[in-house]
Amino acid sequence: MALVVIDAGHGGANPGAVYGGRREKDDVLALSMEVGNILERNGVDVYYTRTSDVYESPAQKTEEANAVRGDYFVSIHRNSSPYPNQYAGVESLVYNRYGEAARLAENINARLEELGFANQGVNERKDLVVLSGSQMPAVLTEVGFINSDSDNRLFDERFNDIAKAIADGILATVWSS
Numbered sequence: 001m002a003l004v005v006i007d008a009g010h011g012g013a014n015p016g017a018v019y020g021g022r023r024e025k026d027d028v029l030a031l032s033m034e035v036g037n038i039l040e041r042n043g044v045d046v047y048y049t050r051t052s053d054v055y056e057s058p059a060q061k062t063e064e065a066n067a068v069r070g071d072y073f074v075s076i077h078r079n080s081s082p083y084p085n086q087y088a089g090v091e092s093l094v095y096n097r098y099g100e101a102a103r104l105a106e107n108i109n110a111r112l113e114e115l116g117f118a119n120q121g122v123n124e125r126k127d128l129v130v131l132s133g134s135q136m137p138a139v140l141t142e143v144g145f146i147n148s149d150s151d152n153r154l155f156d157e158r159f160n161d162i163a164k165a166i167a168d169g170i171l172a173t174v175w176s177s
């Protein structure tokens with residue numbers, strides 16, 4: 001059976017991006033828990049790097065994911081930009097644009113795009129430890145911009161569908177591997 005590591009970004013004293021009273025760490029924890037629930041209901045084992053409002057460094061989380069020998073690592077975040085409503089849409093980051101992680105990222109992005117998010121694509125980042133240090137295909141998905149009112153509306157109104165879209169993208173990848 002596949003084991004998927006679900007990582008809610010930030011937490012504790014590290015709120016991530018903030019917009020008005022809205023904090024990235026809260027949005028991504030709620031979403032991560034729901035994504036994990038759906039995966040578990042579909043027979044996939046889930047390891048959560050956090051299930052409450054606590055902080056662990058990306059290096060610690062990566063180490064845990066490697067220790068439990070996850071098959072996939074999905075880190076859930078929300079994006080931000082210098083000015084409110086400057087950008088909108090989903091983006092997934094991977095260490096290597098041409099591998100299994102990119103396939104997973106594309107599966108997630110495509111399903112979120114179907115819900116109405118602009119698809120900002122799958123992009124390489126070499127400097128993120130959760131991507132470079134994970135000994136398994138690892139994706140960091142930015143689920144819309146926290147300083148985009150349209151993305152936040154979508155996030156709140158379609159929350160369950162968004163969780164299902166991410167879970168479906170993961171399941172499609174797990175089942176075809």
Ligand SMILES: [Zn+2]
Binds near residue numbers: 078
């Ligand atoms: Zn983040």
